[in-house]
Amino acid sequence: MDQGQDDLYAVDASGVNLRKLCGGGITNTMESCVAAAILPGNPDAVIIGDSKLGADSPSLRFTRKELDNFFAAYQAGEI
Template identity: 85%
Template sequence: MAEKVNLYEVDATGVNLRKLCGGGINNLSMESCVAAAILPGNPDAVTIGDSKLGADTPTLRFTRQELNNFFAAYQAGEIS
């Protein structure tokens, strides 16, 4: 079994978060956006922040599997 890495210990200095948008908010014309990037040295880990806050945004970090589990739960109606 591979050793679990604490994603918050990975140095993300200088990571360029890319703004990703899609979908509306409550059927309005506004798009919902996040800022995301792959963590350096770990292609299986993603850092996500608030696109409206720019470079000063606090970030959350997830493995791709954690994100896949989240999306699957959302699509199954387990998260509303």
């Protein structure tokens, strides 16, 4: 069952350590990275932040379904 976005932001995630995930590159000299973690208490939700900012990074929260839809639209050339 998907939670609404408001519910995802209601969860206290202040103690969550985001894991740096890298891959691909913007240029030959710069690698693209994000920081991500599973939302506590909801294995179907993900927290994503800016790896360069560390603990000071603002974060976004998405359900796995939302991320799947985003990637499908990207692969289809819709975005």
